[in-house]
Amino acid sequence: MPAAGSAEGRSSDEPGRGDPLAARDAPVPAPPSFDFPAVYAQEFDFACRSLRLLGVPTEGIEDAAQDVFGIVSRRLAEFDGRASLRTWLFAIVQRVAANQRRTQRRKQQPLQPLSPSAAASDPSPEDCARAAQAASLVQRFCDGLDVGRRTVFVLALMEDVPAREIAPLLGIPLFTVYSRIRSLREQLQRFLELHEVEK
Amino acid sequence: MTEPARVDEVLALTRQALTPSAALRERVQARLQASALPAGALGTAGAPERTSGSGVFPGRRVSGGLMLGGTLLALGFVMGYGLRPDAGEPPPLPRRVGVPAVTLSAPVPDVEEPVPGARPALPSEGPRPPVRKASRAAAPVQGGLRPQPDDAPLSVPTGGRGAELELLQRAERAVRAGNTAVALMLTDELEARYPRSELLEERRAIELMAYCVARASDARPRAERFLRDHPRSVYAERITALCRVEPGGSEPPPI
Numbered sequence: 001m002p003a004a005g006s007a008e009g010r011s012s013d014e015p016g017r018g019d020p021l022a023a024r025d026a027p028v029p030a031p032p033s034f035d036f037p038a039v040y041a042q043e044f045d046f047a048c049r050s051l052r053l054l055g056v057p058t059e060g061i062e063d064a065a066q067d068v069f070g071i072v073s074r075r076l077a078e079f080d081g082r083a084s085l086r087t088w089l090f091a092i093v094q095r096v097a098a099n100q101r102r103t104q105r106r107k108q109q110p111l112q113p114l115s116p117s118a119a120a121s122d123p124s125p126e127d128c129a130r131a132a133q134a135a136s137l138v139q140r141f142c143d144g145l146d147v148g149r150r151t152v153f154v155l156a157l158m159e160d161v162p163a164r165e166i167a168p169l170l171g172i173p174l175f176t177v178y179s180r181i182r183s184l185r186e187q188l189q190r191f192l193e194l195h196e197v198e199k
Numbered sequence: 200m201t202e203p204a205r206v207d208e209v210l211a212l213t214r215q216a217l218t219p220s221a222a223l224r225e226r227v228q229a230r231l232q233a234s235a236l237p238a239g240a241l242g243t244a245g246a247p248e249r250t251s252g253s254g255v256f257p258g259r260r261v262s263g264g265l266m267l268g269g270t271l272l273a274l275g276f277v278m279g280y281g282l283r284p285d286a287g288e289p290p291p292l293p294r295r296v297g298v299p300a301v302t303l304s305a306p307v308p309d310v311e312e313p314v315p316g317a318r319p320a321l322p323s324e325g326p327r328p329p330v331r332k333a334s335r336a337a338a339p340v341q342g343g344l345r346p347q348p349d350d351a352p353l354s355v356p357t358g359g360r361g362a363e364l365e366l367l368q369r370a371e372r373a374v375r376a377g378n379t380a381v382a383l384m385l386t387d388e389l390e391a392r393y394p395r396s397e398l399l400e401e402r403r404a405i406e407l408m409a410y411c412v413a414r415a416s417d418a419r420p421r422a423e424r425f426l427r428d429h430p431r432s433v434y435a436e437r438i439t440a441l442c443r444v445e446p447g448g449s450e451p452p453p454i
Binding site for chain 2: 009040044045048049052053061062063064065066067069070071073095096099100102103128130132133135136137138139150157185188189192
């Protein structure tokens with residue numbers, strides 16, 4: 001699968017740069033083509049983790065993932081590669097998560113931090129418990145963040161999406177993203193200090 | 200004192216814990232696969248057939264029979280609701296070659312034949328008018344799309360009325376199936392694609408029904424406003440029942 005968000009893909013859209021005739025004659029980079037099964041295979045874990053961190057409870061993950069990839073399959077043709085695939089996908093995930101949260105609130109089902117069926121790790125009960133405990137803490141931390149910071153947290157800290165790809169998604173300067181990442185790490189550190197000491 | 204390394208460790212553990220299982224991946228895959236069947240109805244002629252042997256998401260493997268079936272269904276729907284039959288099928292939606300044509304068209308199961316594994320209807324949905332599936336394409340059912348006058352201009356900006364109707368149909372089926380998230384996404388898409396449509400009332404009614412099925416806190420005032428604005432709407436009875444705005448009717452219990 002080609003890498004999305006290539007530099008040449010972005011620069012071709014910037015007006016007023018250089019010689020307009022040269023720009024007109026320059027070869028237009030072909031839009032990247034994406035294969036849905038490949039996108040599904042590669043991004044399913046990312047989508048599910050993001051859904052969880054955006055507040056979709058375990059029992060709603062299956063429906064939400066179906067919704068996300070249903071939309072992806074329908075909209076993939078419209079994806080022009082100017083943003084990265086992950087940030088494009090994340091925008092869909094955010095929307096679906098918001099809808100799911102709204103639906104789940106109506107049902108008022110208790111939120112379960114984790115369930116064995118949703119965890120991929122089998123190594124040992126102790127490892128699973130540690131992972132579940134960590135996930136529970138991080139989810140609590142996430143719940144206290146506003147949408148913009150939560151987006152930065154999920155993409156940058158959890159999924160290692162580069163800051164330069166997050167900035168256009170949020171419409172904020174690159175250095176603001178860096179600053180938020182640093183600030184979020186510090187906040188998480190303080191949160192862990194507080195809650196791990198409590199335990 | 201928590202060290203920065205502990206932050207990384209916690210993040211890694213969280214990543215591990217939230218990574219979905221292979222079983223979940225397969226279940227969602229199966230559901231998507233099941234929902235991909237009517238993709239050909241949107242029209243994908245000319246697109247290359249995908250030849251991957253994985254069998255996953257066979258969006259391009261839509262036979263001519265399915266496409267014909269989808270076209271006939273759409274045509275029957277259009278004729279059944281009094282739209283101009285001579286308008287013909289709208290041009291297919293623009294689609295880039297080389298991209299699978301799997302669509303969201305069928306994650307929305309019919310009421311009588313739920314897709315295996317699909318989410319169940321909300322228990323709070325209450326009684327709904329019976330749906331005669333066999334006659335849906337041939338004759339308007341109660342609460343269906345409003346008949347349009349014969350001389351109504353076809354002024355749909357993009358995609359054509361057929362495409363809009365299809366989206367409306369899907370949204371309505373999603374509401375019937377209790378799949379309100381999908382219904383709302385579809386109505387959002389309709390709003391984006393056809394902001395000044397003649398079928399605005401239908402779209403609003405479907406959106407409202409989705410809110411009512413989902414028991415949104417503001418569903419009832421929305422319903423009252425809709426009924427005030429459209430007292431003669433063909434959706435009025437259904438909305439009244441679904442949103443319980445009838446005088447004397449009990450308010451939906453808070454959840």
